[in-house]
Amino acid sequence: MPGDFTATLAFAVGARDEDVDQLGITHLAARHLLLSLLAEPDETAGLLETSFTLTGDPAQVAEDLNDLAALIENPDLSGLALTAQQLDPADRASELDLDLDDAVRDPWASLLARRLGPTGPGLLRWPAVDPHRLTADEVRAHLARWFTAGNAVLTCTGPPPAQLRLPLPAGPRAAHATSPVRGSAGPAWYADEVVAPAIAVGATAGPEAFLLMRLLGTRVDAALQRAAVKAWSTEWSTPVGDERLELGLSLHLRGKARQRDSALAARILWQELRRLAVEEPSPAELDGIVTRFTRSPAEDPQLRGQLERLGVLDSAEQAHAQAPLVDAGHRELLDVSDEFGQAQVAAAARLGPADVRAAAVAWLPSALLVVPNGVDPSLDGMARTGCPTGSYTPQGELLRPSLARRLRGAKDGLVLGDDACHLVAADGTVHTFAMRDAMLIQRRGETLLGDVGHGCLVDVSGFTGVDKLVTRVPPRRHRIAHD
Incomplete structure (x- = not known):
């Protein structure tokens, strides 16, 4: 090259x-x-x-x-x-x-x-x-x-040099664990400690996944612009094993916190995904996705301007030229890649609108959407889900919210038990964190409590004596985030 x-x-x-x-x-x-x-x-x-x-x-x-x-x-x-x-x-x-x-x-x-x-x-x-x-x-x-x-x-990018020997230790191609995917009876949403909404579906790796992801991203961006929501999206294709992907879109909301409409943004994500399962895309839409993937950055007027402003057009052009080499390496090295290669895009060019709609119909029941805590997106056709909760609070040391936390409207409590921590909401709902699954994250003056089993995270900053959790969780589960 x-x-x-x-x-x-x-x-x-x-x-x-x-x-x-x-x-x-x-x-x-x-x-x-x-x-x-x-x-x-x-x-x-x-x-x-x-x-x-x-x-x-x-x-x-x-x-x-x-x-x-x-x-x-x-x-x-x-x-x-x-x-x-x-x-x-x-x-x-x-x-x-x-x-x-x-x-x-x-x-x-x-x-x-x-x-x-x-x-x-x-x-x-x-x-x-x-x-x-x-x-x-x-x-x-x-x-x-x-x-x-x-x-x-x-x-x-050229013939291997004659001096190359690569005396690596012998060993087989390593096997990667397959992640068990937790499904639901149908599309669902939940609230979590996140900065913006995102949506995922369980998909099968292949050209249909490529087209659906790019089509969803294009349509969501256009809908956000029409609704005057200041945001941009990131497309995701994350392998989880056995030719399966978690496929979807996450959003980045701009502007001050009070100006970010997460509920509207979440509705747009769900609306555009569901529309793909109802209406077939036009052939022109699909052709545009394939064309934009295959042409170089310099040939894309919108992308070229952005890259020139950043001063990285030359490196982007070089990366585009070397994409077939990278793709060949991925095919040799990985079971399923998180990037779509030329072979999948060429196969996508042979698919029609009905193929994309059929994939959307098949994958729609697995849809899962997350919104920031305190946001109710009112999503028609999506059930709310969340971590298991109860109403019985075991005995333990009660940590009360500080004045600053109460001024923010908090009326909850935190109970430290022998083998678990319990977050008690104002309505008496109890969210239990077993210490064997607990993750304590401290960052920027915040204290966040996570459950690695359920994948959830809650902000427990502002409880008097919350630092006692440091001695309760295993040492390696106490994380200091420096981002």
Whole structure:
């Protein structure tokens, strides 16, 4: 390919392969390897893969890749504590495509946690473990399991240099756990501690998913603009195993908090998804989606202007030119990718409006929508769901809301029991958090309590003595979010 020689060594391991009590270990391991090299490759530890990219003289790139492989074969983890000290938590949020301003309240991460629980992509909601708590033995075992020759692929923009050897440890292609998806009897919505609404459906990977996702995004953006809702959308296609995807859209609302109409935005999400199951799209709409995917950024008038203003048009053009190479690497490395490749788009071009509507009809019953707490979107055809609650409060220490919390209208209480914490609402409803599943997140003066089993999160800031929770949850479940 034109341009400087570029090689990317990618491993099929990412955040989906971590344990809830080892979150961030892939990021720590990859960054430690990077800091041990004299070269400075671009390193990314995302949801599905971890990659190292080097550009320059082919012989030098080969030497640096050989050094990287040798480090993986015999890692020196004596400086792991220093690497942990230098980690930037925002890097992990960025690589996972989470909301950098409020990653723990990212709506797509909430949907995945609710649907998948503490497995696979369902882990994205939770901040990483304090890297100082991860031991050298854990990192060494993680490298040995996932960073092997059988679990890697190398893509190059030119012939592999003669000096390239890649002395990686032997090992098979690693198997990824399939996340059990929690379904419902029909479309449902719930409220959570999120910054904006989002919607997901359970889908089958393939060209229908590509068209439905892009069509939904295009229509929602247009409907938001017509309704004068200041927002933009992010399309998501997240593999959960067995050719299955969580497919959907999350929103980013702009403007001051009181000016953000989450209820209207949520209704638009549901309205446009349901309309896809009722009305066939026009052939022109489908052709436009395929055309926009295949043409280069410079050929897209709207996108070109945005990229030129950001000064990244050249890099976007290069990325577009290399997309077939990246797609080939994904097909070799991953069971199902979170990106749609040329083969799926070519297949999408052969589908008709009836195919897209049939997919929407099939997937609509699995629809799940999240809105911020306190928002009632009044969604026709969607039932409200939520975490299990009761009305019986066990004995324990009662933490009362502070004056500041009461001034915000709170009339609830927090009961600390021996093996659980209970949030008691003003109407007597009790939301119980078993300590074995509890996650305590402290950030920006806030204290948030999560349940990794249900995937939910509540704000418990402003209860007198809430810091006592720090001693109740397991040490690795106390997370400090720095986003």
